[in-house]
Amino acid sequence: MKPLSKATMMEATRLTRNGQLQEAMALLQGSSSDQASSAAGFDAQHDNDRRPAGGAASVIDITPPAATSKTRTASPSPQRDPRSEPKKSSIPQALRGFLDRIGTQGVEGLAGSPVATNTNPLPDGARFFARSYANAAGSRDYKLYVPSGYAGQAVPLVVMLHGCTQSPDDFAAGTRMNDLAEEQTFLVAYPAQSRSANTSKCWNWFNAGDQERDRGEPSLIAGITRQITDEFSVEPECVYVAGLSAGGAAAAIMGATYPELFTAVGVHSGLARGAARDMGSAFAAMRNGAAPNSQTSASGGLVPTIVFHGDGDTTVHPVNGEHVIEQAKAAAGLQTEIRRGEAPGGIRYTQTVHAAEQRGATLEHWVLHGAGHAWSGGSPAGTYTEPKGPDASREMLRFFREQTGAMRG
Known part of the structure; x- marks a missing residue:
């Protein structure tokens, strides 16, 4: 299948970001005479291009499942030209995946390089094993890292929610969270x-x-969190949740809906959330941000939150x-305090700290200048990381x- 030219993709990217969706769609569909220019062919091409380069500051496909649920290997029938389909008020199918796969490296972020994998052996005595949990809402697999220093004493628990197309192993490698554990x-x-819940694993x-x-x-x-706290010795006041992209959005939801956990x-x-x-x-x-749900949590209280976001995202x-x-x-x-600095890798940042007088910092917002949609300070052993950032x-652990x-004090 003949890929779209770089020039065509760059122009389609510009049109899409400017909100000129129909123009971008027409450009993509008219870029060649073969089926690669059709919506189905474009989608099938990016099913192969979904594999990002390890360590690249590429976009994570945060596409909702309805946007990626069609069979990607199917070609349109000879009698049916997708360009003759009636226009819809929603975003065209071919643009949905395209919109979400263009990253901070532009069209270079679509390169289909193999995903980096972490082959480092576990430390002696450490375990990283697969488990599962099920309830009335369904079931999910998960992996649990138990460090070599765990001997039954009460320890903290960090729940990490990966981004789209990622896996627990990939996310662990990219964030280096197991090393810190x-x-x-x-x-x-x-x-x-699971892919059955979302085809892009969002x-x-x-x-x-x-x-x-x-x-x-x-x-x-x-x-999953309660299953672990029931089976292992976990400090009840030391249970935290964090995530990237779609996983970051899910982490915000978890903090708002389970503030006691x-x-x-x-x-x-x-x-x-919302x-x-x-x-x-x-x-x-x-694309533009949206006013969130005003409800902050189930109890209406303050949920301590730390945010990282690249201003080039x-x-x-x-x-x-x-x-x-x-x-x-x-x-x-x-009380609000603004701090500025630069990471050893060269990325500058602005850190805004909101602190209660008797609690210390309860909200932190890190804006990473020039960084894109990737985990700051992460390892190239995983995907969607920006090693040069703080x-x-x-x-987050700090x-x-x-x-x-502050709670104990």
């Missing part, structure tokens, strides 16, 4: 989204039924990071522990 002795759980943060307590995916993630939340390149209620509003929120608009903070800010009287994993210390 080995260093600081805590458990790490990696729930895995957490369904945009579905109304997956944003409520005791329903859908929140109930499954909470169930999670002490603090980390959201990297994600969106606030930013979308269906597929159409999901795309709007990703073309997948999830950086304003969504501000919305996460605003939604979490349920208490008055917070270490988001280590900073923030999490500060919240626990």
